Amino acid sequence: MTDHLEDIPVRDDLQTIAFYNLENLFDIHNDKHTNDNDFSPTSAKKWTPKRYDNKLRKLGFAVSNIGKKETGKHPAIIGLAEVENAKVIEDLIASKYLENCNYGYVHYDSLDERGIDVALLYDTNAFEVIYSETFIVHLTKDNGETDYTRDILLVSGLLDGEHIHVIANHWSSRREGEKETEHKRFAAADKVIEIITNLNIEHTNPKIVVIGDFNDDPTSSSIKKLVISQDLFNPMEVLHTYSRGTTTYNFKWNLFDQIIFSTNFFEATPDTLSFDKANIFDDDFLKLLKGKYKGKPFRTYVGPKYKGGYSDHFPVYAVFKK
DSSP states (O other), X not given: OOOTTTTSOOOTTEEEEEEEEEEEEOOSSOOTTSSOTTSSTTSTTOOOHHHHHHHHHHHHHHHHHTTHHHHSSOOSEEEEEEXXXXXXXXXXXXXXXXXXXXXXXXXXXXXOTTOOEEEEEEETTTEEEEEEEEEOOOOBOTTSOBOOOOOEEEEEEEETTEEEEEXXXXXXXXXXXXXXXXXXXXXXXXXXXXXXXXXXXXXXXXXXXXXXXOSSOTTSHHHHHHHHHTTEEOGGGGTOBTTBOSEEETTEEEOOEEEEEXXXXXXXXXXXXXXXXXXXXXXXGGBOOSSTTTTSBOOSEETTEEOOOOOSSOOEEEEEEO
């Protein structure tokens, strides 16, 4: 892998905020507290140190190039989904293409049944963390037991000296069916609405960026409720077409990964960040280039079969200008 964007001039007036579902970034060690038995050297998937390192290197290459065409540099902030623990984040930051990016991270262990969490990477030269907190989405199973899912992560800080609030999400999947699981994503939307409501009480006109894998499209009711009730803007709405999205199911594109933000990012006040553009980062190196799945995300595994790719999701990003 060579960096095909080396010659793009660095734009000091631009910063990228991104989100990437890394698809099962597990270490190779068995953790008795999480459902990670598939990801060990002796499992059916044969998750070896070599395969783990290959995935880290590839993900690092992808992350380092998000938004680079526009800004000439790596993203200032990247939300991550499907990380097992702090160790895999540290290994990712130390990998070949990220080791010189000055990334720090915010991560809390959640009680998610699969043992996967959300986290936030940030360039310590561009962003200073002031505050972080996680919020539990309370769900119950049909039998009344608690249904543990990913927490929602709030990180507040200074991006190029300006106070912003980033809310990172990984809402419940559609595995048992879209309609059957819809209430779980509404519960998550309600929790984000609660977080934003509190930010508006605590701060005057706060700048808020909501990022995540929502397992719902921009037109889904849960996303619409969040956007409309909180006067947010979703630039992803115009990017979702029948031939483009961030992940596929049965040959149909979904745009589950989104970056949504408060409308005060449209105010062109001097020395403040304003929205420039948003896109799906779906460069060819992240895709399958031939066969019946041509153009789809190049994954690490398909079932138990090792393919050696990146993830089943493309990253998304938004560029902000000062």
